[in-house]
Amino acid sequence: MTAEIHSLVGAYVLDAVDDLERAAVERHLRECGECRAETAEWRETASRLADGAWSVPPPGLRDSVLAAVATTRQAPVLVTQRKARRSHRSRWVAAAAAVVAAAGTGTAVFVVQEQRVRDERTVAETVRDQEAEVRGVLAAPDVVLRDQVLADGGKVTVAYSRLRDSGVLMMSADAAPAGGRVFQLWTVRADVPVSEGVLAVGETTVVKVLHGMSSASVVGVSVEPAGGSAAPTRMVAGVKTM
Structure with a gap:
């Protein structure tokens, strides 16, 4: 609202x-x-x-x-x-x-x-x-909640439901990456990292809906140059979903 x-x-x-x-x-x-x-x-x-x-x-x-x-x-x-x-x-x-x-x-x-x-x-x-x-997702009968502390402070929580084949990534970092760098969101599917979105410079929080969770083995967050990268270069969190 x-x-x-x-x-x-x-x-x-x-x-x-x-x-x-x-x-x-x-x-x-x-x-x-x-x-x-x-x-x-x-x-x-x-x-x-x-x-x-x-x-x-x-x-x-x-x-x-x-x-x-x-x-x-x-x-x-x-x-x-x-x-x-x-x-x-x-x-x-x-x-x-x-x-x-x-x-x-x-x-x-x-x-x-x-x-x-x-x-x-x-x-x-x-x-x-x-x-x-x-x-x-949060109301699904099979919802699973997993969280991990970010390497530089803060926490990322992943809620996912196999029945809905969807998940929610919730991140709250203590501080934005230094040097104009940004957070980038990832899922790993068949051992290949797939970008799920790039935050803007200075942004520290996000709620992101993820689809196709049945094929995602890991949900992660990395720190990248502004605009993001084709592949993660510095992971600060990785939550296993399988």
């Missing part, structure tokens, strides 16, 4: 939420300084874009702009809420810039609201799907 409230900040600023969502966001803003700052940023952006925003959009503008947005590569949904919020804000700024370049500020609010609906729906659905998968 917290991730969904974070994702509604932009819609709240544009008054594109219902009464229940507005009450939830306003309650959250009283407790979250980061979201209050983000709300202020959105209001400043919206005020700049809103000059003359109520003019009628020229014919075909909506379809042409949304088509351009649809063909623009989107950043994947992040494993941490902070990165998700940064990625979400960047998509808004990019969409707004495209609108201003194409047609000036006259139709900015119209297109930004349209893109907001699409982005919010995608983020909310992704969060709900991941939460459902995590709950399903």
Whole structure:
């Protein structure tokens, strides 16, 4: 629910939420300084874009702009809420810039609201799907929990269910790797390491759903250069699942 409230900040600023969502966001803003700052940023952006925003959009503008947005590569949904919020804000700024370049500020609010609906729906659905998968694994009758201390401090826990053929990796490190290096997640399948995701520089926590656990003998974490490696170079944890 917290991730969904974070994702509604932009819609709240544009008054594109219902009464229940507005009450939830306003309650959250009283407790979250980061979201209050983000709300202020959105209001400043919206005020700049809103000059003359109520003019009628020229014919075909909506379809042409949304088509351009649809063909623009989107950043994947992040494993941490902070990165998700940064990625979400960047998509808004990019969409707004495209609108201003194409047609000036006259139709900015119209297109930004349209893109907001699409982005919010995608983020909310992704969060709900991941939460459902995590709950399903943890509630499975055959769930197995195994954990290991990270070499540099912290812990990684793996919960997996053979019945669901899925697992959940939960990591909380005491500190980020030094020198701009990052954590990378792995499974070992048929003695071959397979990357399961790379954290961003400075990130120390992650909850990752893993599929096809019936073929994974080890779930591990390594420290790699930023952007990750094709094969693990320095393992800091390895949890056996077979």
